[in-house]
Amino acid sequence: MSIDLEFDRKHIWHPYTSLTNPLPTYPVKSACGVEITLETGEVLVDGMSSWWAAVHGYNHPKLNQALVEQSQQMSHVMFGGLTHKPAVDLSKKLVDLAPNGLEKVFLADSGSVSVEVAMKMAIQYWQSEHKQDKCRFLTVKNGYHGDTFAAMSVCDPVNGMHTLFNKTINQHLFANAPTPIFPKDKNELDEQLEKADLAQDHLIEITQLLKAHHNDIAAIIIEPVVQGAGGMRFYHPQYLKALRQLANQYNVLLIADEIATGFGRTGKMFACEWADITPDIMCVGKAITGGYMTLAATLTTSKVAEQICNGQAGVFMHGPTFMGNPLACAVANASLELLIENNWKEQVANVENWLNKYLQPIAEFAQVEDVRVLGAIGVVELKEPVPMEQIQAFFVEQGVWIRPFGKLVYLMPPFISEEKHIKKLAGAIEAWLKN
Numbered sequence: 355m356s357i358d359l360e361f362d363r364k365h366i367w368h369p370y371t372s373l374t375n376p377l378p379t380y381p382v383k384s385a386c387g388v389e390i391t392l393e394t395g396e397v398l399v400d401g402m403s404s405w406w407a408a409v410h411g412y413n414h415p416k417l418n419q420a421l422v423e424q425s426q427q428m429s430h431v432m433f434g435g436l437t438h439k440p441a442v443d444l445s446k447k448l449v450d451l452a453p454n455g456l457e458k459v460f461l462a463d464s465g466s467v468s469v470e471v472a473m474k475m476a477i478q479y480w481q482s483e484h485k486q487d488k489c490r491f492l493t494v495k496n497g498y499h500g501d502t503f504a505a506m507s508v509c510d511p512v513n514g515m516h517t518l519f520n521k522t523i524n525q526h527l528f529a530n531a532p533t534p535i536f537p538k539d540k541n542e543l544d545e546q547l548e549k550a551d552l553a554q555d556h557l558i559e560i561t562q563l564l565k566a567h568h569n570d571i572a573a574i575i576i577e578p579v580v581q582g583a584g585g586m587r588f589y590h591p592q593y594l595k596a597l598r599q600l601a602n603q604y605n606v607l608l609i610a611d612e613i614a615t616g617f618g619r620t621g622k623m624f625a626c627e628w629a630d631i632t633p634d635i636m637c638v639g640k641a642i643t644g645g646y647m648t649l650a651a652t653l654t655t656s657k658v659a660e661q662i663c664n665g666q667a668g669v670f671m672h673g674p675t676f677m678g679n680p681l682a683c684a685v686a687n688a689s690l691e692l693l694i695e696n697n698w699k700e701q702v703a704n705v706e707n708w709l710n711k712y713l714q715p716i717a718e719f720a721q722v723e724d725v726r727v728l729g730a731i732g733v734v735e736l737k738e739p740v741p742m743e744q745i746q747a748f749f750v751e752q753g754v755w756i757r758p759f760g761k762l763v764y765l766m767p768p769f770i771s772e773e774k775h776i777k778k779l780a781g782a783i784e785a786w787l788k789n
């Protein structure tokens with residue numbers, strides 16, 4: 355094998371791992387469609403879309419072509435004082451696709467950075483109104499928004515590394531997480547949304563926090579409808595709709611972190627659409643490039659943008675070196691075109707049906723706490739945490755790539771997956787439970 359795994363083990367950090375006692379990593383030779391081929395010859399059906407990103411599968415001819423063609427024009431130029439077609443085309447597409455009113459685009463280089471940008475936008479917005487005290491954030495427990503400092507400060511305080519970085523991160527306000535209930539019958543959803551009631555139990559606490567602290571709060575930040583890395587919890591869109599109303603009522607902005615949910619994953623282009631709301635600021639990332647490379651964006655309204663620019667600084671204070679990278683924008687343009695060409699809605703609906711068909715029976719196992727499916731997301735929540743090393747090796751033996759965490763064994767397969775792929779992924783989970 356040509357890859358030096360010993361060097362990898364000794365010198366290279368992988369996500370959230372030890373360098374003195376790392377778990378095994380599996381060397382990948384190539385990936386194509388929904389399959390990942392290991393250096394050791396195994397071919398694995400991908401159940402993760404490389405963390406929500408590779409929605410069209412790997413090694414896609416159209417995405418490859420976009421990259422090659424763009425590299426022959428220019429791979430990168432600075433975005434300060436220069437602009438280019440890939441960035442303009444992409445921003446147009448994002449404005450067209452996003453909920454109405456989000457029409458100003460900041461191209462960031464990763465999801466976490468787009469969250470930092472969103473939080474800075476909210477703070478600069480209130481500074482322009484001479485409300486310097488409005489610089490805290492209100493969020494809910496079980497959230498996840500990224501690993502940089504501001505993003506970390508609004509992640510779940512228990513799961514989210516707060517104890518480690520307690521003295522360095524800013525202290526924000528946390529309400530209990532929304533009740534993890536998504537209506538089973540989606541046709542009833544509209545009716546239930548009409549009846550959205552601010553007096554519901556799970557809103558009382560967040561309302562009280564707003565009442566007490568709104569003079570210090572810049573924005574509410576939340577993952578719409580699906581709390582991802584903080585527990586793969588799906589909550590009722592009514593809650594999101596109520597947050598929109600509360601944000602208006604208490605004069606704070608609403609930031610929607612659509613980094614995981616955006617671009618069709620939940621069955622809507624953006625999860626905010628489940629509640630029919632427009633946030634003041636929205637972060638997108640991950641699937642934006644079809645999983646090819648890192649790119650994210652923070653969108654906002656004209657009102658927020660104008661106010662920021664009327665303020666003391668006169669500009670928005672952020673500008674990364676690789677902002678608007680043409681290669682990333684070109685592949686994102688191709689990926690967004692593919693979503694439409696491939697009829698993503700039908701693809702996601704099919705995946706959702708197959709996830710239901712093959713995962714729901716798993717709920718019968720004694721070790722299983724809950725099985726839930728929304729769009730192209732399927733979650734098997736177990737009663738006990740899984741032994742990572744063993745389960746990972748087991749799944750590889752079964753010919754699938756599934757990467758559980760804690761008690762959660764979950765699937766977010768590429769949208770191009772076929773029934774046989776979902777069956778194989780679910781079959782491997784079932785085999786583990788029978789094992």
Ligand code: PMP
Binds near residue numbers: 464466498640
């Ligand atoms: N927000 C959410 C909801 C996410 O799921 C993630 C990534 N898991 C991030 C932010 C951070 O994005 P990135 O890893 O690209 O920095």
